[in-house]
Amino acid sequence: MASVWSSSVKRSSDGAISVGGVDVRELAAEHGTPLYVVDEADMRARAAAFRDHFSAAFGRKGAEVDVYYASKAFLCSQVARWMREEDLCVDVASLGELEIALRGGVAPQHIGLHGNNKSDAELRRALEVGVGRIIVDSFTEIEVLDALAAELSVSAPVMVRVTTGVHAGGHEYIATSHEDQKFGLSLATGAAYEALVACHDAANLNLLGIHTHIGSQILSLAAFQESAERMLGLRGAFTADTGAELPEVDLGGGYAIAYTETGEALETRDAAYGIADAVEAAVTKVGGTWPRFSIEPGRAIAGPAGMTLYTVGVVKQVQLEDGGGRQYVAVDGGMSDNMRTITYQAEYTATLASRLSDAESALSRVVGKHCESGDVVVRDVQLPHDTARGDLLAVPATGAYGRSMANNYNAALRPAVVAVRDGQSKVLIRRDTLDDLLRWDVAAE
Numbered sequence: 276m277a278s279v280w281s282s283s284v285k286r287s288s289d290g291a292i293s294v295g296g297v298d299v300r301e302l303a304a305e306h307g308t309p310l311y312v313v314d315e316a317d318m319r320a321r322a323a324a325f326r327d328h329f330s331a332a333f334g335r336k337g338a339e340v341d342v343y344y345a346s347k348a349f350l351c352s353q354v355a356r357w358m359r360e361e362d363l364c365v366d367v368a369s370l371g372e373l374e375i376a377l378r379g380g381v382a383p384q385h386i387g388l389h390g391n392n393k394s395d396a397e398l399r400r401a402l403e404v405g406v407g408r409i410i411v412d413s414f415t416e417i418e419v420l421d422a423l424a425a426e427l428s429v430s431a432p433v434m435v436r437v438t439t440g441v442h443a444g445g446h447e448y449i450a451t452s453h454e455d456q457k458f459g460l461s462l463a464t465g466a467a468y469e470a471l472v473a474c475h476d477a478a479n480l481n482l483l484g485i486h487t488h489i490g491s492q493i494l495s496l497a498a499f500q501e502s503a504e505r506m507l508g509l510r511g512a513f514t515a516d517t518g519a520e521l522p523e524v525d526l527g528g529g530y531a532i533a534y535t536e537t538g539e540a541l542e543t544r545d546a547a548y549g550i551a552d553a554v555e556a557a558v559t560k561v562g563g564t565w566p567r568f569s570i571e572p573g574r575a576i577a578g579p580a581g582m583t584l585y586t587v588g589v590v591k592q593v594q595l596e597d598g599g600g601r602q603y604v605a606v607d608g609g610m611s612d613n614m615r616t617i618t619y620q621a622e623y624t625a626t627l628a629s630r631l632s633d634a635e636s637a638l639s640r641v642v643g644k645h646c647e648s649g650d651v652v653v654r655d656v657q658l659p660h661d662t663a664r665g666d667l668l669a670v671p672a673t674g675a676y677g678r679s680m681a682n683n684y685n686a687a688l689r690p691a692v693v694a695v696r697d698g699q700s701k702v703l704i705r706r707d708t709l710d711d712l713l714r715w716d717v718a719a720e
């Protein structure tokens with residue numbers, strides 16, 4: 276199988292695929308479909324690869340790196356525990372993510388809190404439990420946090436979120452370090468520098484350093500290198516003016532993965548060594564000490580480890596204007612379990628998972644069951660002409676931003692997430708039930 280599949284995916288002699296040693300037909304029978312399936316060993320191995328390659332690449336230079344798992348990609352308490360067991364820290368971006376990470380046993384000092392518009396409740400809780408870093412995103416937040424820290428008699432550990440002007444990544448909605456957007460404080464206008472001064476001067480803030488995140492699905496090492504150089508330039512300027520060393524620099528996440536057989540990924544090892552070299556060059560140029568580094572991969576840890584299993588319902592052959600045809604394969608989920616296709620025109624692939632077919636393949640579109648024509652899961656894929664009701668389809672690389680962006684459109688029941696490993700499956704998040712839906716709905720008197 277191509278590398279879009281997690282490492283344990285195999286097709287057995289009877290034609291069905293298995294993952295983590297479990298046949299997909301068994302998974303569907305036991306847990307129902309649609310079903311998100313996470314290959315636990317694969318996800319842990321990806322986390323460990325970030326830890327090991329970055330430690331080795333920076334260790335060569337005598338520097339240390341922390342890897343924060345960007346939990347917005349996919350979080351539940353068991354995954355938080357896996358990340359802790361793999362010696363990763365966890366980045367959260369809301370009170371909900373914070374509570375789940377804590378429930379998974381992640382030590383508060385290993386948690387970083389993000390957000391462009393954190394509420395008082397989020398900041399207060401972060402200070403009360405003692406998170407390791409709060410990434411401040413505005414002057415308003417600096418003031419509010421300083422006051423809350425005073426009230427609670429603590430010193431708040433902060434990093435300033437910097438917009439470096441480096442613009443990278445696949446889609447405009449997920450590119451975050453150019454100027455015209457809501458995140459961070461600008462390097463170019465001097466706002467980032469002023470924010471550093473404000474944090475440094477604030478009585479109840481402990482300024483740890485600077486943070487940036489330049490986008491997602493980034494294939495270009497040069498973009499990471501450029502952002503590292505700009506960040507170290509800012510750090511150097513601040514130290515030169517104030518004499519204060521900023522001990523930490525975080526370069527964010529954004530490492531690209533392959534979604535289709537022809538898609539490319541940024542190799543973790545190449546990224547580690549490429550970024551470490553760029554940092555070394557920048558430190559040499561700017562002078563001063565090496566900071567402690569951190570990175571925040573989300574998608575590259577969770578994405579390739581997950582797949583979605585669907586059951587095929589209706590199959591339609593549609594005539595196209597150019598005389599060709601398209602097979603529409605409707606599955607039992609859609610834009611409620613995968614928002615990425617409709618939101619970012621993301622590309623995916625799919626395979627017939629429950630059997631092998633020797634029928635000819637047909638240009639196909641995998642669509643969902645929602646009342647909307649844009650409800651597409653896979654825009655273009657070759658699937659056998661005899662794909663039929665009851666077949667299982669597997670869509671790879673849905674582990675990141677699949678379940679975490681799922682919704683209840685059309686009062687859909689969000690699918691369960693199961694982890695597979697060594698021939699066993701276990702539920703990480705249970706499927707929504709009709710009772711759940713009816714419980715949220717306040718019945719008319």
Ligand code: LLP
Nearest residue numbers: 345488491492528529530571572573574676
């Ligand atoms: N750090 C920060 C501060 C972030 O904002 C993000 C993602 C990450 C790390 C992790 O980025 P990753 O390594 O996963 O690319 N829903 C979109 C992605 C939005 C990402 C937002 N921030 C998608 O489905 O592609």
